Amino acid sequence: MLWLIARKELKEIFRYGVFKISVLILFVLLFISLAISYSYNQYVSTLHTKSEEESRELWDNQENKNQHSAAHYGIHLLKPKSSLALWDNGIDRYSGAAIFIEPHLRNNTMFKAVQDSPMLAKWGEFTPSYIMLYLLPLLIILITFNMVSREKEQGTYRLLRSQGVSSLKLLAGKTLAAWIIIILLIIPVFLIAGIVLGGLAFLNYKSFLLLLMYLLYAGIFIHIGVTVSTLINKSSVSIIILIGFWIFSSWVVPKITTNIVQNIYPSPLESELKRQIRDDIEENGIQRHNTTHKNTIAFTNSVLKEYNVDSLHKLPFNFNGYILQAAEDTNNLIFDKHYANLYKLYEKQMRTHEISGIVSPFTLVRQLSMGVCNTDLWTHIHFTEATDEYRKIFIKTINDDLIKSPYEPNQRFIRSKDFWKKVPKFEYELPGLQLFGQYYNTVIAMYLLWFAASLGMLLFASKKLNSKQW
Amino acid sequence: MIEAIDLSKIFDGKTVLNNLNLKIEKGQIFCLLGANGAGKTTTINLFLGFIKADSGNAFINQLDVSKHPLETKKHLAYIPENLMLYPYLTGLENLEYFTGLARKKYSQNELHEFLLESGLQESYINKRISTYSKGMRQKVGIAVALAKDAKVLLLDEPTSGLDPKSGNEFAELLIKLSHQGIAVLMATHDLFRAKETGTHIGIMKEGYLVDTFPSENINHSELESLYINHIK
Structure with missing residues (x-):
């Protein structure tokens, strides 16, 4: 019986001119968004690969020079692009794509697409996820808003009930029809577009997880659409309620939440953070290049005392390298402290943002989509932390070599190409589902709860319909 | 009864x-x-x-x-004063749907026969209900009663x-x-x-x-x- 009801709904829906035009528009927009994302990603990927290769090549092929001077030439580390970034570029355009590694400093990411990019990148936000998360619910509303109210308005509902059809079966059949349409739309488009643009690498567990999330999101809107259409007798009122919910969930709640979060937990300006770190280092760190600084003098004296010598020449190692590494170790603790505070602040912001998921499934799926696509804040932090770990190893490798070098204050020790190549390369892989599970368990639970609640609403609507006298 | x-x-x-x-x-x-x-x-x-x-x-x-x-x-079968059927479906499809809901299965030919028996013109059987007059819709209602064996x-x-x-x-x-x-x-x-x-x-x-x-x-x-x- 369910299939019978669903099949009739499908026949009707496929014959609506409005539906055909809407699907056509959606497909055109989807393919435009894919083309834009593809072009943008190609541009960014080429830039990334080229920049990373060139940066390492420059490092490896440096002329002979002092290790520490070489370190100051630095190296650029590029954030790899996930194959799913094509679908959802998340915060990538705002967070930056590369970090410059150098001694004494922990730099922030650079090459932020929103700051300096060609016009093409300005379109970067029009991604397939935008279509899936913003526009697909509109199509679902168009399909479901009058599914039941239309029966009541055109008078077929009494005839239906006279056939002995229970409300539950009727709603289940109609819901099934909406599901079939959405599955027929989403799955082929997702797979074909994904494979065409991302190759077979696109077919991985993450893309299927993303697909599942989009389907659940569509399901929430389907269930709410059928519920409202059942409880409201007039289709004109039903569509206003559903579009109102869509605007509230997809536009109003995210904007309000962002403002509230920024007011409760304001993010420090980048310049302010840098100033705080600089002041902390000035107060508590070691500044190798400022030999008259009180901490530098104190450290030098403590080393002399520890080794019971009266001159730096008499130390069993190169003091220049030793103090450089000591400055790194001390200052890294300061960097780590400030960045840990910053991440704690981000976490508070995100947790507060999660609360908005109680009234808006959009804010939940948006976070999950970015999480699976590795374009979220946590992936970005994972990358910046990995680069900082690498920075520590990179600098230590150079300083350790310097420590073993003869100590000649007026003569700098020189290294050649062979040494540069010995410095380990930066190896980084985007995090898997472990990070996703770690940060999104509450969001996942809330999301599943929304889905279950939407099913519950459907059951409630069927009971109301059953109990109503006609 | x-x-x-x-x-x-x-x-x-x-x-x-x-x-x-x-x-x-x-x-x-x-x-x-x-x-x-x-x-x-x-x-x-x-x-x-x-x-x-x-x-x-x-x-x-x-x-x-x-x-x-x-x-x-x-x-039972029920025909109200103004029998409303699904306008985007044909008379045959409407009949197929309502008899299906009553758990009756018929071939397309049998359904066709029920509609003819109820007096519907053959040329209208595969036309959408939106083109039907009230009398024609009532005939589809009778065909439902016949097919349902009410x-x-x-x-x-x-x-x-x-x-x-x-x-x-x-x-x-x-x-x-x-x-x-x-x-x-x-x-x-x-x-x-x-x-x-x-x-x-x-x-x-x-x-x-x-x-x-x-x-x-x-x-x-x-x-x-x-x-x-x-x-x-």
């Missing part, structure tokens, strides 16, 4: 149906006459289970409607608004169905059609069934006088 025992319904404190007792056997066509608000549609709705009785019982094929709401519907037919002013030719065709169909053993309860304002079609006539006034008699015992003018006297 159709039976009401002390059936009553109250809406907002007003008794709209008062202790209705009625029995319609196989092959009978019972026409309920009465002014607007007399309780005709309420009676039909109670047999359909669309509303719940405040007291008494309604039976379809010996089954209590309130206790077996889904089971009783398997045995034992009971409940009609709520089915000939209202039909042109004389369509009204006659509809009446002939009803007589044909009654000859097949279907019990028919028809609420109507049409005295002429009630006399011509019905085997029995009942007159309702303010929720009471005030009179019942076999239609063969009365001619058209007597029926008209009786009706006017009752509803004064």
